[in-house]
Amino acid sequence: MALLTLEDVTVRFGHRTALEAVDLEIAAHEIVCVLGPSGSGKSTLLRVVAGLQPPDTGRVLLEGTDQAGVPVHRRGVGLMFQDHQLFPQRDVGGNVAFGLRMRGEPRGQQQRRVAELLDLVGLPGAQGRAVAALSGGEQQRVALARALAPRPRLLMLDEPLGQLDRSLRERLVVELRGVFTQLGTTVLAVTHDQGEAFALADRVVVMRDGRVAQSGTPVEVWQRPASAFVARFLGFDNVVAATVRGDIADTPWGKVPVPAGSPQGRRTLLVRPAGVRLGPPEEGLRCTVGARTFRGSHVAVLLRPTDGPEMEAECALRHVPDEGATVGVSFAAEDVVVLEEREPANADEGAAPTGGRAD
Numbered sequence: 001m002a003l004l005t006l007e008d009v010t011v012r013f014g015h016r017t018a019l020e021a022v023d024l025e026i027a028a029h030e031i032v033c034v035l036g037p038s039g040s041g042k043s044t045l046l047r048v049v050a051g052l053q054p055p056d057t058g059r060v061l062l063e064g065t066d067q068a069g070v071p072v073h074r075r076g077v078g079l080m081f082q083d084h085q086l087f088p089q090r091d092v093g094g095n096v097a098f099g100l101r102m103r104g105e106p107r108g109q110q111q112r113r114v115a116e117l118l119d120l121v122g123l124p125g126a127q128g129r130a131v132a133a134l135s136g137g138e139q140q141r142v143a144l145a146r147a148l149a150p151r152p153r154l155l156m157l158d159e160p161l162g163q164l165d166r167s168l169r170e171r172l173v174v175e176l177r178g179v180f181t182q183l184g185t186t187v188l189a190v191t192h193d194q195g196e197a198f199a200l201a202d203r204v205v206v207m208r209d210g211r212v213a214q215s216g217t218p219v220e221v222w223q224r225p226a227s228a229f230v231a232r233f234l235g236f237d238n239v240v241a242a243t244v245r246g247d248i249a250d251t252p253w254g255k256v257p258v259p260a261g262s263p264q265g266r267r268t269l270l271v272r273p274a275g276v277r278l279g280p281p282e283e284g285l286r287c288t289v290g291a292r293t294f295r296g297s298h299v300a301v302l303l304r305p306t307d308g309p310e311m312e313a314e315c316a317l318r319h320v321p322d323e324g325a326t327v328g329v330s331f332a333a334e335d336v337v338v339l340e341e342r343e344p345a346n347a348d349e350g351a352a353p354t355g356g357r358a359d
């Protein structure tokens with residue numbers, strides 16, 4: 001049985017729909033990350049599961065039991081929010097013990113559990129430290145220890161690493177995953193940062209305008225986005241309408257080879273930048289080289305064809321063409337993905353991922 005089930009959950013605020021007929025199941029011990037642009041309904045989803053927001057229609061079940069009318073503190077779920085909201089007047093131990101104290105656990109037991117959790121999050125012996133004197137990363141660990149202390153059956157995280165700088169986030173996300181795996185915690189996390197979601201999750205759920213746009217393992221979603229929207233949200237910009245016949249697609253860039261067995265007919269095509277190959281101007285699609293962006297292991301090169309939309313190529317550091325040069329472009333089928341989605345109905349479809357809000 002699923003640990004958490006959402007059945008056809010809809011939430012409306014006036015005429016705005018924050019969640020629209022959402023179905024979602026989370027198995028015990030699974031780590032699920034909900035990802036999506038601002039306003040796509042991520043926080044509302046967490047609030048519905050926590051019991052902070054009643055659904056207009058649909059049901060939320062925990063271990064098979066309908067949670068309608070069950071108050072927040074009786075759902076057995078843990079919450080950790082963006083700005084981790086530690087109690088500044090209490091020391092680290094007092095913060096971590098909070099949930100246990102609320103439950104009236106004996107003092108000795110509280111102290112043992114606090115020590116155990118501080119060990120787990122890499123802050124052994126920090127019980128007496130003042131919260132205000134901790135770094136951002138340390139505060140984050142204390143917040144995590146506090147959320148885990150009462151052994152919630154489901155831990156929900158809202159932008160858990162939101163305020164921290166990138167390098168710290170990258171380190172902490174690996175630690176978080178380690179802690180959850182070790183404890184077997186079931187996790188529902190929300191983030192707008194795809195890197196974080198992909199590093200943390202067993203399964204990624206991409207939201208768009210209150211609906212689930214795609215659900216799958218990080219590898220599945222990354223390799224095969226369900227739509228132009230998901231592809232663009234993941235940062236792929238080489239997305240065009242195409243007509244696929246056999247192993248060839250007709251696109252605004254001309255004929256592009258596609259992998260054998262690709263979906264046929266009018267579709268959406270994604271060309272990974274690594275599959276855009278540059279050669280001499282007389283071979284392939286003529287393009288002018290635009291801006292070049294250094295990306296560490298490679299350079300992202302913007303290309304402007306005489307006809308058709310701009311595209312991005314990934315070039316090895318040694319082979320970067322000069323800005324303004326003319327090149328000939330060909331495409332490598334192994335980096336072309338024909339998306340299941342039919343051709344987007346209009347040019348706006350799946351455009352800026354920031355278009356999540358309905359206003």
Ligand SMILES: Nc1ncnc2c1ncn2[C@@H]1O[C@H](COP(=O)(O)OP(=O)(O)OP(=O)(O)O)[C@@H](O)[C@H]1O
Pocket residue numbers: 013016017018036037038039040041042043044045192357358
């Ligand atoms: N209390 C509320 N009253 C009115 N509208 C709301 C309320 N809460 C959320 N909304 C609207 O519902 C939609 C979904 O909001 P939600 O906060 O769930 O999105 P989100 O994906 O978490 O966004 P963000 O990443 O910006 O936090 C948005 O259009 C938002 O404006």
